[in-house]
Amino acid sequence: MSLRLRLTCAGLLLVALGFGLGHPDRAAAQSTITGTIGVTLTLTSACSISGTLLAQGSSTNFGTLDFGSQTTLFTQHDAQVVSGSSSGISLTCSPGISPELMITGGSNDASKSGGHLHALAFGTSNVPYDLYSDSSHSTVIQNNTAVAFATSSTTYTTNLYGRVFGSGTASALPAGTYTDTLNVTLSF
Incomplete structure (x- = not known):
């Protein structure tokens, strides 16, 4: 390549570099623009029992009412509902909530007797x-x-107590494990 051609190319390269750095349109591309980003979080009301979050429409275990072991000739025995590792039912709810707990019935209520509301069955x-x-x-x-x-x-918190009624010696019950399931509704 001739010296003249090389000088011409080098000159054009310098002009191109100079044009790019000092060109007025290039300075406009370096302008600062500010703006915003919207950030949101929606919190819904909730309750938890023994650390378990209770979601709307879900089902959970509210505890156990265990009357223990009795002879077939017992007359009555008392127990308390235990939820988690403590007696009673304890809820933690969002501020402003007033929870409402109801027992809606038991699996064996149709078999109840003596004016009592629920029955254990075997x-x-x-x-x-x-x-x-x-x-x-x-x-x-x-x-x-x-x-x-x-x-x-x-x-x-609420404490629920149970009392089971046996027949005593009047009419002994057959030995076995008697069970029931109480249905509970929590509204908040």
């Missing part, structure tokens, strides 16, 4: 029992009636 044999809101067993919890909560900020 085959065709049944043992009646009731739930109470007090440890003295004087206030029976009726089906579909709200159970009262004690409140402390966003924590709601």
